[in-house]
Amino acid sequence: xxxxxxxxxxxxxxxxxxxxxxxxxxxxxxxxxxxxxxxxxxxxxxxxxxxxxxxxxxxxxxxxxxxxxxxxxxxxxxxxxxxxxxxxxxxxxxxxxxxxxxxxxxxxxxxxxxxxxxxxxxxxxxxxxxxxxxxxxxxxxxxxxxxxxxxxxxxxxxxxxxxxxxxxxxxxxxxxxxxxxxxxxxxxxxxxxxxxxxxxxxxxxxxxxxxxxxxxxxxxxxxxxxxxxxxxxxxxxxxxxxxxxxxxxxxxxxxxxxxxxxxxxxxxxxxxxxxxxxxxxxxxxxxxxxxxxxxxxxxx
Amino acid sequence: xxxxxxxxxxxxxxxxxxxxxxxxxxxxxxxxxxxxxxxxxxxxxxxxxxxxxxxxxxxxxxxxxxxxxxxxxxxxxxxxxxxxxxxxxxxxxxxxxxxxxxxxxxxxxxxxxxxxxxxxxxxxxxxxxxxxxxxxxxxxxxxxxxxxxxxxxxxxxxxxxxxxxxxxxxxxxxxxxxxxxxxxxxxxxxxxxxxxxxxxxxxxxxxxxxxxxxxxxxxxxxxxxxxxxxxxxxxxxxxxxxxxxxxxxxxxxxxxxxxxxxxxxxxxxxxxxxxxxxxxxxxxxxxxxxxxxxxxxxxxxxxxxxxxxxxxxxxxxxxxxxxxx
Numbered sequence: 146x147x148x149x150x151x152x153x154x155x156x157x158x159x160x161x162x163x164x165x166x167x168x169x170x171x172x173x174x175x176x177x178x179x180x181x182x183x184x185x186x187x188x189x190x191x192x193x194x195x196x197x198x199x200x201x202x203x204x205x206x207x208x209x210x211x212x213x214x215x216x217x218x219x220x221x222x223x224x225x226x227x228x229x230x231x232x233x234x235x236x237x238x239x240x241x242x243x244x245x246x247x248x249x250x251x252x253x254x255x256x257x258x259x260x261x262x263x264x265x266x267x268x269x270x271x272x273x274x275x276x277x278x279x280x281x282x283x284x285x286x287x288x289x290x291x292x293x294x295x296x297x298x299x300x301x302x303x304x305x306x307x308x309x310x311x312x313x314x315x316x317x318x319x320x321x322x323x324x325x326x327x328x329x330x331x332x333x334x335x336x337x338x339x340x341x342x343x344x345x346x347x348x349x350x351x352x353x354x355x356x357x358x359x360x361x362x363x364x365x366x367x368x369x370x371x372x373x374x375x376x377x378x379x380x381x382x383x384x385x386x387x388x389x390x391x392x393x394x395x396x397x398x399x400x401x402x403x404x405x406x407x408x409x410x411x412x413x414x415x416x417x418x419x420x421x422x423x424x425x426x427x428x429x430x431x432x433x434x435x436x437x438x439x440x441x442x443x444x445x
Numbered sequence: 446x447x448x449x450x451x452x453x454x455x456x457x458x459x460x461x462x463x464x465x466x467x468x469x470x471x472x473x474x475x476x477x478x479x480x481x482x483x484x485x486x487x488x489x490x491x492x493x494x495x496x497x498x499x500x501x502x503x504x505x506x507x508x509x510x511x512x513x514x515x516x517x518x519x520x521x522x523x524x525x526x527x528x529x530x531x532x533x534x535x536x537x538x539x540x541x542x543x544x545x546x547x548x549x550x551x552x553x554x555x556x557x558x559x560x561x562x563x564x565x566x567x568x569x570x571x572x573x574x575x576x577x578x579x580x581x582x583x584x585x586x587x588x589x590x591x592x593x594x595x596x597x598x599x600x601x602x603x604x605x606x607x608x609x610x611x612x613x614x615x616x617x618x619x620x621x622x623x624x625x626x627x628x629x630x631x632x633x634x635x636x637x638x639x640x641x642x643x644x645x646x647x648x649x650x651x652x653x654x655x656x657x658x659x660x661x662x663x664x665x666x667x668x669x670x671x672x673x674x675x676x677x678x679x680x681x682x683x684x685x686x687x688x689x690x691x692x693x694x695x696x697x698x699x700x701x702x703x704x705x706x707x708x709x710x711x712x713x714x715x716x717x718x719x720x721x722x723x724x725x726x727x728x729x730x731x732x733x734x735x736x737x738x739x740x741x742x743x744x745x746x747x748x749x750x751x752x753x754x755x756x757x758x759x760x761x762x763x764x765x766x767x768x769x770x
Binding site (some may be wrong): 334335336338339340341342343344345346349353354357358 | 514516536537540541544545547548549552553554555556557558566567570571613616619620
């Protein structure tokens, strides 16, 4: 989920026209190592499925058919049907939307808030603000991610939105610690001192000077964490705390397929494969972009 | 005050400036000692004048620079700008009047801002001019420091070290300051680039009448640019005099040792015997008693260990802190 907006900082004056951004994006992708390019392809495929897939699916993902239960692969039902006779292919595609969009928007929320808190903590590293933030985040960090999700869902109640909030809360301390760590190396550098010398306010220093300099690290680590977020969402849905049936999501599909695992494993197995491919794609992209996003390899 | 020929009232002066950093240890962060980074520094700069501060690493010269710009608050003593204590001056006005140029041209520029954004930022912060005026001013500043107007949209990583330092100078000039603290502005640059940047600073001084506090460890560059020079050792000024007087007739043994180790830009001068300093700079946590230099002084006598030498006029305003001078 590294957006092209984070990639274009070193490209000179953009060519005008509708194609400028896609062309730039294409050039950046082509400059990645092969594994990164494959990762980008996987992510484009997954994102495309999430965004437009649900409009194109051949069957209603929630309509049941008792005579069509547990069917194998066929021209009518590409990936067969599940224990309720629902089309597995359609459910998988629609589930992509729920899983991907839910986790990435939860992660964006968490990143937006967490990065800012982390920067404020780093800027106030010598006083009580930093201590307070660090202690709070340390306490939050002691909960394993899924337990944290369970706690939040238990407090707020079930539902898609609450699962998103649960994921955002679970990732918040990680975002804070990470951005604070990256920013700590920056706050002592001379350009921050220079900003103070010309009279920049603390909020200006945080937003104009620190934020742009942690974005590279944070966007690549967030991409990696998206994989963990997907796992958390699927775990919560698997536990029955996430997306509620009959709405499909990958985790929920794994769970619903369990009862018929020995008769027809595909309804469970296919979402697992989808999760696997998505996580591999994310990791390949992060790996591939590490070098080309690092300003230090460009500088010298 | 401490100066010989102040042209008019000093624009920036400090009195008995001290900066002690607490040394903390253990789980409860108990204060177990004080690093006396700067311990009683009094100096002054007149408008249009350059005061050089020299000394080895760790002697506190950069800390003095930070306190003069109020990037650090002094533990004791005061800094006065045009005779007014800066603690009472509105920060906004101070920022306009006292600027700083940093040592490292790489870390002193935000790598994610273009050169133009860096130079225009002070004008935006202080709400000076309309956007068009700011843009014109930025272009003017670029020309003045020897950069092209087409450089405005480039990122710092596209410039060389010397050019980056010029961007830093343009940023410092943007607010029309009357004093610029130059914290080792050329020590990270190549020798040939050093000369260019120093000459640029001198030209700007001639044109704009800016006063400089020029902090460096390179004595020949300080000789080139300064009107008066202060020598610092372990948080204190040990000698302060006119450039000519200090370089031709150094009175403090530390200054003599420093000068004997440096090739001077004057081939006609006889090089005296080299004085080699023994040992390392003592720890500022636990500075030596009496004269702080006595542990390494080649001519120290017994009273140097017990009595703190007075910082006094040794003739014609040549100030020195030594019992023997």
